[in-house]
Amino acid sequence: MNEIQLSDLSLGRHIAEGSQGRIIELADHPGTVAKLYRTRELGLVDGRALAELVRIRGFIESEGLLVDHFAAWPHTVVLDGLRTAGFLMQRVHEPFLAGFGPTTSLAELGLLVDAGDVASPGVYERVLLMRALAAVMDALHRQGLVLGDLSPRNIAWSVSPVPRVMLLDCDGIRPAGEDGVLPPADTRGWEDPSNVGCPPTADSDRFKLALTIARVLTGDRNAAPGIRPDLTFAGQAGILVGPLTRLMDQAAGPPGLRPTASQWATVLDVRTPWAGAAPGMPPQMPPPLPPAMRSRGASPSGEILRPFRRQSR
Template sequence: MTSPPAPHVEHGTLALGRQLGQGGQGSVHQVLNKKINRADSGGWDVVYKEYNSTVLPQLDATALELAVALLVEPGFGEGQWLCEKTAWPAAVVRRQGQTCGFLMRAVPDRFQFMLRSLAGSGTGTQRLANLEYLLNDDAYVAGIGLTISDRDRLALLADLAATLTRLHRIGITVGDLSPKNLLFATAPRPECFLIDCDAMMLRGRTVLPQAETPDWQLPAGEP
């Protein structure tokens, strides 16, 4: 059976909101006029990742197409789960026929929190709940507005291990695994959510050359 083509969106049809983030490979923006999975309470919000012009020559557009097409691949029963646990690419975005980025699910609210100032001033700012916050001592974690128990931490690690196992089972390898790319929630239950999914390897192919977060690379001698 022939797989359906990967969904495509023309850049000019996107109503973009504010920029949400900026990284070495590109920037992430709100999308005001698109949703995915409309069967679930009207759909999930999406965001747009636009690649920097400097990385486009290294972009494997076919690998991105394959990643997006995975969600609609006949017989692939993991699409719903994949989009519940990761910000997996959901549509290829093109500008005048050239791939320039992709749409993905916006991070669900439960994986965000209001970051309080340790000085106690201001009302706080909404931030992604990156796992890196939990690498600090308990006083710091509580001071910035996070509440997490030792039981929550263990349950979170168990969920991460189960998620990675399931990803590997369906042919997805997480290359750049770091606290910056892992989000967490404690309610209604401890769980993780993975971002930067275009850095993952699908069935041996990657969208861009593999990169590693500084100080989170494999130890010398490891395969």
């Protein structure tokens, strides 16, 4: 198992801070960053669950792409003695960055809902971004995993060279029905109302996917499946109105009857741009990723890993 002691890391500058911890670059490995949990979170961290995410990363793929192409997935557990302190993951670089004057930041999903200081993609690119998100969620569900907190802060996006997404905060992902690294959390306003206060499920993921699609395609942060979002696109984009409206109505129904991520991906799979859209983009594989930083030796932690159950939907 990939483990490394905190004392063996050459920590550089702080890149970001969140409610759970800090993101710090490694001075001697610029392609890798560490997420170190805050002191108040350390007592809640399930080290075995994090070790399991690290162990299964080689099994995770979507549409033939390895996990590092669409998720900042943990690849090494960081230990402070015998206690789990955080993890290492790839650093998210271009093209998932947006310019804000002299600085750059992650192009988070919120930029597609709230007007920001970056050029907003058109309907065609938004449709393909949501198709990419649905395909990634479908891949996770097919492998028995649930995404959990789907919100504008934990998904980055790019339209270069093709519309695609990058999952952030992947330590929130967990095998369905099992404990996660930390207690489950929901972003206010982006939760499944039928699952508030309960562990995430594939069904709650499906509702959040529909919610995200509604808000990204309309640019309305209050859009939701249950209030019939305005999907009356102009021009040839109108071919999507009927199928999307039917899926939205279904997503507003009771748990167990919501559209799967695969159904969304199929409806959103637009092969040819319509009139007025950006020029067609030929299929293009993302550039190869640098190898992940390897562990610098085994730890005496003796943590026992749960088996990874590859489940079908």
